[in-house]
Amino acid sequence: MKTNTNRRNPNAIQAAAQACLRTLSPPASPVPQRWRLAVQAVALLAVCGITVPRVLAQSVPFSGFDNSPLGAAHLAVTPAGLAVSNIGSSGQDGVSIALPASNSAEVVLGDLTGDGLPDLAVLGTLDVFGIGVNETIPDSTLVRGRMFRPSQQQVVCTANFSGAGSTALMAMIYRDGQLLAEVPASQFTIVSSGTGDTDPVPQRVKVSAGGSCDLNGHYHLWLTIGWSLRAITPVTVGGILYDADRVDIMSEDSPSLNGHLTRMELKGKNLPLGFVLASESNTAYSVPFRMHDHVPA
Numbered sequence: 001m002k003t004n005t006n007r008r009n010p011n012a013i014q015a016a017a018q019a020c021l022r023t024l025s026p027p028a029s030p031v032p033q034r035w036r037l038a039v040q041a042v043a044l045l046a047v048c049g050i051t052v053p054r055v056l057a058q059s060v061p062f063s064g065f066d067n068s069p070l071g072a073a074h075l076a077v078t079p080a081g082l083a084v085s086n087i088g089s090s091g092q093d094g095v096s097i098a099l100p101a102s103n104s105a106e107v108v109l110g111d112l113t114g115d116g117l118p119d120l121a122v123l124g125t126l127d128v129f130g131i132g133v134n135e136t137i138p139d140s141t142l143v144r145g146r147m148f149r150p151s152q153q154q155v156v157c158t159a160n161f162s163g164a165g166s167t168a169l170m171a172m173i174y175r176d177g178q179l180l181a182e183v184p185a186s187q188f189t190i191v192s193s194g195t196g197d198t199d200p201v202p203q204r205v206k207v208s209a210g211g212s213c214d215l216n217g218h219y220h221l222w223l224t225i226g227w228s229l230r231a232i233t234p235v236t237v238g239g240i241l242y243d244a245d246r247v248d249i250m251s252e253d254s255p256s257l258n259g260h261l262t263r264m265e266l267k268g269k270n271l272p273l274g275f276v277l278a279s280e281s282n283t284a285y286s287v288p289f290r291m292h293d294h295v296p297a
Helices: 010-024 032-047
Strands: 060-062 065-070 074-078 081-085 093-109 125-134 137-151 154-160 169-175 178-184 187-191 204-213 219-237 240-254 259-269 275-284
Touching: 060 074, 060 081, 065 074, 065 275, 081 093, 093 125, 125 204, 125 219, 137 204, 137 219, 137 259, 154 240, 169 219, 178 240, 187 240, 259 275
Parallel strands: none
Antiparallel strands: 060 065, 065 093, 074 081, 081 275, 093 204, 093 259, 093 275, 125 137, 125 259, 137 154, 154 187, 169 178, 169 240, 187 219, 204 219, 204 259, 219 240
């Protein structure tokens, strides 16, 4: 029976991997392969049960925000963006992005494999959380979304706003900025060949929370999570197939009147190479629009 030499000689692996990890602070003209080797090294160390130096677990500034590791994750700024590595099977490993009071936050998923496309490992999961203040209650999970890749050709995206007391969800399907349809749904499936520009992994994920009111002056908390695709791609929503490049899932039935975001979290599961955030951005909180000067009804 073939013996796993990695487990027999962990010291050699650790020495080689740590040499790769030092390239995570690249020179002025970095070699792109270096950071990919470093991310792979972190994953290999985890498989061998070897502890990676704690320097990788420190808070990291990126895109103007403070990023902190969650669970066993390690963070490092690379030429491709913020690399989040050492993602295991607990579902608790990832990154927390600290925000000023915000109505929305968005991340762009980066490229791990060098093919120019955002990456999500087959059978891997990436959960996205919009956390903030619900009414006056801090650290409330206002928005939650999940991306799960059951096969090379599919990614299933799901929204959950139960943390804000909302259960009636509406999916809005867009193509080239035009609304194609509104369908009651809490999830949809992206379907493609799994190659080229029609890769099923979303390129951007945006969470939003903010107060608004209808024409009668009734106030409520609007919650949204939106997935933007790299190109027009087939998506299945409510059993109907659309060619779309963006799908938002929104709720308007939260009993809360107002809220805002203070952080965005991403937690992975079964992602051997982790994931990369190419960029992060936010929209600052603004006082909800009031059509009538009265106590919200």
